[in-house]
Amino acid sequence: MSTWRFKEIVVMAALSVVFAVVYLAFFPVGKVLVGFFGPIGYDLIFGIWFIVSIIVAYIIRKPGAAFLSETIAAMVEVLIGSTAGPMLIVAGMVQGIGAEAAFAATRWKNYSTWVLMAAGVGSAVTSFIYGYFMSGYVALSTGYVIAMFITRVISGALIAGLLGKALSDGLAKTGVLSSFALGKEYRKKNAA
Known part of the structure; x- marks a missing residue:
C-alpha cells in the first residue's frame, strides 16, 4: 500500500x-x-494554501502525500518568485504536517469528508501556531488572535477540505483518475 508508483509521483x-501558481x-x-x-x-482565505495537500492525499491515499505535496508546492512558489523567500518552504512543511496528521490518525485508511475537513483544520492549526511566533501575532489583542484562529480553522475546513474534495471528485468523474485510489473508489461506487 505504501509503495509509490511512478504515475503517483508525477501527479503529485x-x-x-x-x-x-494558484497560491x-x-x-x-x-x-x-x-x-x-x-x-x-x-485568514478568510488561508485554506486555499492548504488545498493541494488535501487533493493529493485524497487522490493518491499514501502516507506522506499531504506533506510532500505541500512542501513541493512551497518550493515551487519560492522558485517562481514568491517574495516570502525560503522561509516559505518551512511554512509549507508546517502546513503539510498538519494535514498529514489527520490522515495518519486514521492510519491512511479513511478519506471521508470529515477526515478531509480535519486535514484542513490540521493545516490551519499548525500554520497558525507557526504564524503566531513568526508573524508577531503576540502583539495583537487576545480576542483578535482568537478570531483569527477560528477564521483560519473554518477556512481550512471549508476551502481546503470541502473545496479540495469537490475538485478531486470532479476530476474523478471525468475518468482521468481511473488508475488512482480515488478513481477506483468512484468507479466502484457508480458500478453498484
Missing part, C-alpha cells in the same frame, strides 16, 4: 506545481482583504 508533482495568485487577494479587514483578511 504536477498538482504541486499547479497549486504553487502565488492568491497573495494579492489576501493583501486586498487585509486592506479591508486587517490581518484577519488572510
Whole structure:
C-alpha cells in the first residue's frame, strides 16, 4: 500500500506545481482583504494554501502525500518568485504536517469528508501556531488572535477540505483518475 508508483509521483508533482501558481495568485487577494479587514483578511482565505495537500492525499491515499505535496508546492512558489523567500518552504512543511496528521490518525485508511475537513483544520492549526511566533501575532489583542484562529480553522475546513474534495471528485468523474485510489473508489461506487 505504501509503495509509490511512478504515475503517483508525477501527479503529485504536477498538482504541486499547479497549486504553487494558484497560491502565488492568491497573495494579492489576501493583501486586498487585509486592506479591508486587517490581518484577519488572510485568514478568510488561508485554506486555499492548504488545498493541494488535501487533493493529493485524497487522490493518491499514501502516507506522506499531504506533506510532500505541500512542501513541493512551497518550493515551487519560492522558485517562481514568491517574495516570502525560503522561509516559505518551512511554512509549507508546517502546513503539510498538519494535514498529514489527520490522515495518519486514521492510519491512511479513511478519506471521508470529515477526515478531509480535519486535514484542513490540521493545516490551519499548525500554520497558525507557526504564524503566531513568526508573524508577531503576540502583539495583537487576545480576542483578535482568537478570531483569527477560528477564521483560519473554518477556512481550512471549508476551502481546503470541502473545496479540495469537490475538485478531486470532479476530476474523478471525468475518468482521468481511473488508475488512482480515488478513481477506483468512484468507479466502484457508480458500478453498484
